[in-house]
Amino acid sequence: MALVLNEEQSMLRDSARGLISDKAPVAHLRKLRDTNDTNGFSRDLWKTFAEMGFAGLLVPEDFGGSGLGAVEAGVVMEEIGRTLMPSPFLSTGVVAATALTRGGNAAQKSEYLTRLAKGDLIASLAVDEGAKHRPLKTAMQAVRAGNGFKLKGAKAFVVDGHAADLLIVAARTAGQPRERDGLTLFLVDPKAKGIEIERTAMVDAHNAARIAFNDVDVTADGVLGEVDQGAVLLEGILNVGRAAVASEMVGVSEESFTRTVTYLKERKQFGKLIGEFQALQHRAAHLYTEIEITKAAVMKALQALDSDFDKAGAAVAVAKAKAGSTATLAVQEAVQMHGGVGMTDAFDIGFFMKRARVCQELFGDAAYHAEQLARLKGY
Amino acid sequence: MADMEKFRSETRAWLAANCPPEMRKPVANENDVFWGGRNTTFASEPQRLWFERMRDKGWTVPEWPKEYGGGGLDAEETKILRQEMAAISARLPLSSFGIWMLGPALLKYGTEAQKREHLPKIAAGLIRWCQGYSEPNAGSDLASLQTRADIDGDDYIINGQKIWTSMANFADWIFCLVRTDFSAKKHDGISFILFDMASKGVSTKPILLISGKSPFCETFFDNVRVPRSHVVGTVNRGWDVAKYLLQHERSMISGLGDRSGSRPLGQVAANSVGVDEHGQLDDPMLRGQIATFDVDEAAMACASERAVDLAKAGQGHPAYSSALKYYGTELNKRRHELLMSAGGVDALEWESERSREGLAARSWLRTKANSIEGGTSEVMLGIVAKRILDLPGA
């Protein structure tokens, strides 16, 4: 498969870009932040997004979606990265849609997927518990009780968790933290008794939640996939999320880079455009190269997910690791080359720096994924 | 699409049947690389067999037209062939500046007669070429070259000196930049010309490198007589040909980072350093560095692949090869630094059978040239800054 977008994918990109740059430029995020918006994203915009078919991009056609793949999800995520639009697209349209499509039984699919595609259901994945992303270290307990389970424990960094209508929760039905066996995924109603949700406004003015589960009852119908065997399903879902976030980071990197290059061509010091200084030219050229290489790696991972979902792990690890380090470099260089103005809140570039930091941590940072690659390669 | 799958399975089967097992091992020393040429010999029977079988299919140059000795494959088929060769770690059957550099330039700028004369011989490994670009005072500033070609009837008389001419002492022919107009602006008076290294007045003198090898030469021209018909492209417009050829040279050099045929770095390190009780490399810092390197290397391989796809889709930029040349060569240097770290004291041996005559150390030193040859990293970054990013300044 060629590592370039085909015609339909380019059209999808153009329409996503049109909508997002029109309705949600960086000023949109700024306004949500400054008004302390309760959701942290616009529900109206999410509705519009759904009407244009984006919410259900990954939902099979039988359930009212478009039945498209990871490449298409990546295309939209990249555009989101360019304007930093806060949106449940990642949590719901990408991660939850994959979870339900891949792991759901007939009843679960028909109950949730149609609503999801319509933009009527927001769903989020709750995995992380500690400061770093370590899915196998999941410690949260799901103890058998009657023909169901009781959930005990706490989750952090649940993206859009404060606004969710459905939580997808990873917990231990057996085994110890670090073990592969014994993980199970559950579909949980966030309004269930014993759940406490704390919205955590983050550095990037996007939202996540900390959620405590105090003996929360879940029936057997709430199990997504198979009991004790959730690790494989979870890894697959996470991989789609990782590749999607890598795409978002490509958007973040490219946009902050474009803004920086424009600035290099406008700003004068010592009677010259600063873009004439070779020290800055070479750094800009280096950054361009890193971004191009990252784009290729991310596209490879997205295509790998679409052609062999279960074997895409290494390609995804490369993409998420590379995108993480490139985005970090891109935003650092952007602020530095803007000089003092880059440090001001009034100027947008700082928003990119904040978002890149969050995207790094989300679903595993560059070090985590380099480590995964080393494991996969057996050293 | 179905056609491509058919092509893939046929190619796979053919390679399985025709690539000798000895040709599926990483290159261990210089003799393992076959360069062709008038006075060439094969290092081994498998090397000869592999070369001849590939040549007979036109697969030393799979994407060249059949009438010039190529395989007539399209870009997609060529990609598949390369992937299938990589999958079994097949060696290149023939290495050649004729294939990587001159061939593409001749295909674009050569006359029909020039193509028919030279391309089939390149494809069949009959003539070995060298590149006469650099001069003592024309390195990064290549266009300031001074080697002169003066008209004498139907011939040019060439005088001057080249330097850093890789393997000139083994080459049969040279593709050479000469000045044909001294009054024009520096880029406008250069011509691109081909001639036989056996011509009267050509001499070479090897230069010893830090790797202890002497792969390149000073090359001298003393009244060398060359027919005017040997100019490629338009007289005085040789810079266009030179630049086009450099793009191919840069793509080729950037591909040096693609090590699909050699042993994985992590494994090399594990063999030398050992592993801990979890089976992980017994040096966590080195393991981390190798892992980070592996991420970059895998990403670079994707980018090389994408460069071809972009060009095919008409979305390529002529200066794109400079970006990849820069990245690929810095990466290859990093790889060899890590190989030296992994090898530790063993990798320091210079002359011993155990170290295969210092293979690791010599290779490490050789890679330092990657970011110099074919245009330095600084020059590549300058090209990207100006031609792609359109940054201001001379």
Ligand SMILES: Cc1cc2nc3c(=O)[nH]c(=O)nc-3n(C[C@H](O)[C@H](O)[C@H](O)COP(=O)(O)OP(=O)(O)OC[C@H]3O[C@@H](n4cnc5c(N)ncnc54)[C@H](O)[C@@H]3O)c2cc1C
């Ligand atoms: C192993 C090897 C094989 C080679 N093979 C061949 C061959 O077969 N044929 C051939 O013709 N040539 C060959 N070369 C020559 C090669 O192309 C030149 O060495 C190269 O172009 C650099 O020129 P130079 O050595 O004169 O260095 P210089 O141009 O003198 O450069 C010195 C330093 O200054 C920097 N510099 C120069 N200009 C700029 C600038 N504008 N901005 C910023 N920094 C700058 C360079 O990056 C470098 O760091 C080979 C070189 C090597 C090392």
